[in-house]
């Protein structure tokens with residue numbers, strides 16, 4: 001099970017600096033567990049940043065890029081970032097749920113209609129990861145797989 005354990009503490013004077021820059025998670029889902037120190041923020045549609053209340057007794061579940069593609073954009077991959085805290089360490093542990101590299105990411109036909117044509121070309125997780133690693137953390141990767149208007153099928 002791929003897990004990442006991070007300590008967002010930093011040196012003094014680094015209060016509320018960006019410790020982990022703005023990004024969306026590329027996988028299907030991320031399950032996050034942290035201690036009681038805040039720092040995680042999510043971005044709303046209007047670009048406002050909203051702090052996630054830290055709670056060591058709950059999980060925070062992020063929709064990732066693949067789930068956005070698999071639901072034809074109904075679930076939106078959340079942009080988020082983590083700020084540093086120079087007084088207490090924020091510890092977080094993440095489980096990234098991803099398919100095997102050759103898994104084909106497609107949309108169920110029920111989610112495609114004349115009013116909601118397919119937004120993304122089919123791709124494999126391996127292809128997506130390769131594209132993601134060639135970009136910077138904050139870049140939008142799904143844009144690379146968007147259907148052109150003349151390719152859209154309903």
Ligand SMILES: O=C(O)CCC(=O)C(=O)O
Pocket residue numbers: 004006008020025032034040080081082092093094
């Ligand atoms: O500090 C956190 O909880 C967020 C970490 C994160 O966004 C990531 O590992 O992708």
Ligand SMILES: [Fe+2]
Pocket residue numbers: 023024025080
């Ligand atoms: Fe993340």
